[in-house]
Amino acid sequence: MGEAQVSLRHLYRVFTKPEHQDSKLAQIEQHLSDNILDFLSQHVVTKKTSLEEIEQDFSDSKVPESPEFVSSHAESLLDKLVAHSVNTYSPTFIGHMTSALPYFHLPLSKLMVGLNQNLVKIETSKAFTPLERQVLGMMHNLVYDNDESFYQRYLHSARHALGAFCSGGTIANITALWVARNKALGAQKGFAGVAKEGLASAYRHYGINNLGVMCSKRGHYSLSKAVDALGIGRQQLLALPCPTQTLQPEDALKAGKAYQEEGNRLLAIVGVGGTTETGHIDPLDELADVASELGCWFHVDAAWGGATLFSKKHRHKLKGIERADSVTIDAHKQMYVPMGAGMALFKDPENANVVRHHAQYILREGSKDLGATTLEGSRNGMAMMVYSSLHIFGRRGYELLIDQSIEKAKTFADMINRHPDFELITAPTLSLLTYRVCPAAIQARLQVAAEQEVNTLNQTLDRLIVNVQKLQREAGKSFVSRTRLESPGYPDRSVTVFRVVLANPLTTHHDLAAILAEQHMIASGTEDWRDLEDGKYSLTA
Amino acid sequence: MGEAQVSLRHLYRVFTKPEHQDSKLAQIEQHLSDNILDFLSQHVVTKKTSLEEIEQDFSDSKVPESPEFVSSHAESLLDKLVAHSVNTYSPTFIGHMTSALPYFHLPLSKLMVGLNQNLVKIETSKAFTPLERQVLGMMHNLVYDNDESFYQRYLHSARHALGAFCSGGTIANITALWVARNKALGAQKGFAGVAKEGLASAYRHYGINNLGVMCSKRGHYSLSKAVDALGIGRQQLLALPCPTQTLQPEDALKAGKAYQEEGNRLLAIVGVGGTTETGHIDPLDELADVASELGCWFHVDAAWGGATLFSKKHRHKLKGIERADSVTIDAHKQMYVPMGAGMALFKDPENANVVRHHAQYILREGSKDLGATTLEGSRNGMAMMVYSSLHIFGRRGYELLIDQSIEKAKTFADMINRHPDFELITAPTLSLLTYRVCPAAIQARLQVAAEQEVNTLNQTLDRLIVNVQKLQREAGKSFVSRTRLESPGYPDRSVTVFRVVLANPLTTHHDLAAILAEQHMIASGTEDWRDLEDGKYSLTA
Structure with a gap:
């Protein structure tokens, strides 16, 4: 590996001299531009390499002493990193929410880095600030559908925020609950508010024993991080059991009332608009009623499912989302934007003011700097990616993508239902579903067996699923994920299931059939089977 | 503007068909690759356009109904967005920490988006997970310099974390204080810990009145966000006055003792390794002693200055950082990595476990998934940018960059000192300095005038500086920022100053001389002057 000359001249060169068009890095770039699928299939090694082996290549803890030529470094990136990364573009990689991206994001990402704007303040972002506000406004409009005068008033108002752009759904959920908390425990006569005085004083002032956040057991794990970080405590995350995969309004009301009768205060109900594990949507409209009756904040975590609002055919599934005080949507999920584009939207543009802060050198009073009401500070120009996607796809384009994903999930569910040795565990509401492989005879047996036998069989099946999922992953042709959940068929005990997300537009029915066939082949070769x-x-038993 | 056909075929095309090499977006890409400075100077309009005018282009709140062709969209991006963005590559844009980036990040950003890995879990990142751990290890090593066996043991350990990679310094500071809080208020007999039981219970259990975080008034505004979000309360951020720009150990000790004697508990002292406003470094070694005497956590916010550790000549300025329990470093600052690469490092690799969390479908017990101890969830492959930069620059390359930035700041300080009508307010420790324009006669007068006259003069100068800074920014040739601060010359009252950050390697002495000349010209044309x-x-007076 060549050791580059350490000189100011060399260093200025990497800032001022473009890559030579024959350089390794330029070749990589060209290959990505010409045919990304070919690039990935050529460079990502599919044969199993253990994590321990890969770690060998990343085991030196010393900062390299001397500079390295860009081209020889690019060579080593291909060998060590790209070769052992995951081909998320592959049509048979259907285990997680990460998938192929449209081509135009490749040049746009270069433009974003080339412009190197910082959205925390206008002085380093200028037009990106109104652009980000517009993107938030469009998404706000998609959810809340206010009239034009509302957006004329608030879109570019220095004293308001329709939302907060952030790195992802977790920060969006934390931001939403932070706003909810600061609003609920705000300033009053004799109390400067929780933001200033802190949580313990706020509890004393408001006479609160505990503050709680309610969701179903399918609520995203970021909610547990949120209540931890915000000082509420994980024990106060009331995650109700949900064999049906959704939070039942009557359960929520009952649990909320019981909680309040014990001298606690319910801060928020979180409805999920597309659970990460099964894609189910909580009955948002009814939950809005419950939140209203209990007098608490209503947040909807639609990180995954929010984009469903683009579809005229399916948007009714999110009915009630427009009653939420805050909504989380990730553009890097079903809007096919690169990682790092989360949004928390606020129904009332005044609400973000409860977390507003200023500094002497930026975010000055009256400025339109976006950093004044975000949890994060410096942020890049990701909003441009969302802006461009909204224009290049348009609502009708997204609608087609959403509709065909859900269609595909239904087709896959049909395939599973028709196959004697597979069992559908949760049917698709959106483009997610869960299922397991299970010999037909055992499926029949499970219908009639006594509890003890059912449990024994399920334990064996759990082990089988884990095994098949791992072997399939290691074989490298395809990838589904797995999780454990209660379901209507097995309400009292979690079972292990395959989990698939059919978001990649490149995935065909043929791919899905091949995945089932592979799973069946792997499963039937095991001792458990x-x-x-x-x-x-x-x-x- | 062309309306693209809404069909699945068209939509698949944006996923599967590369941009034509003659397309507008391909042209933009090529121009960026060939000569980014030329691209920016050709497309970024320097003439003043008011924010209100720019907002006109981003005022529609409706999601566009129909798709748009990529090329026509690219055209409109150039006109509306690029034209009115900020040229952060410009050698005369020296007002903030955002600057030119090395060329290799352009193709690397394309590779990052092309690979579309998600670092929250190994299943969607594979080699990126050990890579990110290695990057954290290298930075940990740079700060703490433990022996090799330490890193062999912890670098890839599933039960430990040397740090948390995150979107920026704010999240890094919040993460560090979150860990500090959860560690200080951990589980004990009869108490499940603050993470589970929440802050109010923790205060009761530990008999705490208030929990405080101490820093100087130059502490970054993210600390105020952190104590708000974490439930500690902004009033408990003890920001001590610092006319010298640094937190004085004797003041810290005295204030800390007084705070504790009032029945409060000091959670942490935050030393700053390069303040955002003036680049000063707190006396870290002495502050480590104070933290030790007061029995609290010691965090160092070296978001800006951490990279100084690469320089043998200047690293002594951060002496004591190796005693910090946690350290924040932003690679997107002095490591010249694109926005979005913050790190919180932990001296003790066990400590991150106090914020560890699991889920059923990822982050399972025993996994090496990086998301188990980060505040954020899904994250992109930014660690690759840091990895590549560490290799392509090497320690010696970064050393040269750091050394010449500081050299340049000293040269600029000399220019200011030599110029009769400028007054240096804070001299550079790192590559930042503050100064103001002030007629020579007034400088002399300020030395002898009584307090009232000094105040009147300073008020006029404050107004003058604001005015000059705005006019210079609007003229579009160069940009310095401004802030307000106390200084040894004016310890009792903040004055408004120009603030510059000399991080851009492209900035020459000639550029600096031109900036002073322009400011003098603008200033001397004002009524105040x-x-x-x-x-x-x-x-x-």
């Missing part, structure tokens, strides 16, 4: 077919567990 | 020279304020 043979034991199940031999009736071993049924006999011993 | 004439009034000052005419002795108006001295006479009326």
Whole structure:
């Protein structure tokens, strides 16, 4: 590996001299531009390499002493990093929410880095600030659909914020609950507000024993981080059981009332608009009623499902979202924007003021600097990616993408239902579904067996699913994820299931059939499968 | 503007068909690659356009209904956005910490987006996970310099974290104080810990009246956000006055003791390793002693100055940083990485466990998923940018960049000192300095005048500086920022000053001389200047 000359001249060169068009890095770039699928299939190694082996390449803890030539570094990036990364563009990588991106994001990402704007303040972002405000306004409009005069008044108002752009759904959820907390425990006569005085004083002032946040057990794990970080405490995250995958309004009301009767205060109900595990949507409209009856904040975590609002056919599934005080949407999920584009939207543009802060050198009173009401400070120009996507796809383009994803999930669910040795665990509401492989005879047995036998069989199946998921991942042709959940069929005990997200527009029905076939082949080669077919567990039960 | 056909075929095309090499977006890309300075100077309009005018282009709150062709969209991006963005690459844009980036980040950003990895979990990042751990290890090593066996043990340990990679310094500071808080108020007999039980219970259990965080008045505004979000309360941020720009250890000790004697508990002292406003470094070694004496956490916010550790000549300025329990460093500042690369480092790799969390479908017990101990969830592959920069620059490359930035700041300080009509307010410790324009006669007068006259003169000068800074910015040739601060010359009252950050390697001495000349010209054309020279304020005083 060449050691580059350490000189100011060399260093200025990396700032001022473009990559030579024959350089390795330029070649990589060209290959990405010409055919990204080909680039990935050529460079991402599919054969199994253990994590321990990969770690060997990243085990030196010393900062390299001497500079390295860009081209030789690019060579080593290909060998060590790209070769052992995950081909998220692959149509058979359907285990997580990360998928192929449209081509135009490649040049746009270069433009974003080339412009190197910092959105925390107008002085380093200028037009990016109104652009980000417009993007937030468009998403706000998509959710809340206020009239034009509302947006004329608030879109570019220095004293208001329709939302906060952030790095992702977790920060968006934290931001929303931060605003909810500061609003609920705000300043009053004799009390300067929780932002200034802190949580313990606020509890004393308001006579609160505990402050709680309610969601279903399918609520995203970021909610647990949020209540921890915000000082509320994880024990006060009231995660109600939900064999149906959704938060039942009557359960929520009952639990909320009981909680309040114990001298606690319910801060917020979080409805999920597309759970990460199964894609289910809580009954948002009814939950809005419950929140209203209990007098608490209503937040909707639509990080995944928010984009469903683009579809005339499916947007009714999110009915009630327009009653939420705050909504989380990730553009890097179903809006096919690169990672790092989360948004928290606020129904009332005044509300973000409860977390407003100023500094002497930026974010001065009256400025339109976006950093005044965000949890993060310096931020890049990701809003441009969302802006461009909104224009290049348009609502009708997103609608088609959303509709066909859901269609595909339904087709896959049909395939699973038709296959004797697979069992659908949760049907798709959006483009997610869960299922498991299970010999037909065992499926029949599970219908009639006593509890003990059901449990024994399910334990074996749990082990089988973990095993098949790992072997399939290691084989490298395709990837589904797995999780554990209660379901209508098995309400009392979680079972392990395959989880798929059919968001990649490149995934075909043929791919899905091949994935099932591979899983069946892997499963039927295992000892557990043979034991199940031999009736071993049924006999011993 | 062309309306693209809304069809699945068209939509698949943006996922599968590369940009044509003659397309507008491809042309933009090529121009960026060939000569980014030329691209920016050709497309970024320097003439003044008011924010209100720019907002007109971003005032529609409706999501566009129909798709737009990529090329026509690219055209409109150039006109509306690029034209009115800020040329942060310009050698005369020296007002903030955002500057030119090395060329190699342009193709690397494309690779990052092309790979679209998600670092929250290994299943969507694979080699990126060990890579990010290695980057954290290298930075940890740079700060703490432990022996090799330490890093062999912890670098890739599933049960430890040497740090948390995050979107920026604000999240890094919040993460560090979150860990400090959860550690200080941890589980004990009869108490499950603040993470689970919340802050109010923790205060009761530990008999705490208030929990405080101490820093100087130059502490970054993110600390105020942190104590707000974490439930500690902004009033408990003990920001001590610092006319010398640094937190005095004896003041810190005295204030800390007094705070504790009032029945409060000091959670942390935050030392700043390069303040955002003046680049000063707190006496970290002495502050470590104070923290130790007071029995509290010691955090160092070296978001800006951390990279100084690469320089053998200047790293002594940060002496004591290796005693910090946690350290914040932003790679997107003096490491010349694109926006979005913050790090919180932890001296003790066990400590991050106090914020560890799990989920059923990812972050499972025993996994090496990086998301288990970060505040954020999904994150992109920014660590690759830091990794590549560490290799391409090497320690010695960064050393040269740091050394010459500081050298340049000293040269600029000399220019200011030599110029009769400028007054240096804070001399550079790192590459930042503050100064103001002030007629020579007034400088002399300020030395001898009584308090009232000094105040009147300073008020006029404050107004003058604001005015000059705005006019210079609007003229579009150069940009310095401004802030207000106390200084040894004016310890009792803040004065408004120009603030510059000399981080851009492209900035020459000639550029600096031109900036001073322009400021002098603008200033001497103002009414305030004439009034000052005419002795108006001295006479009326």
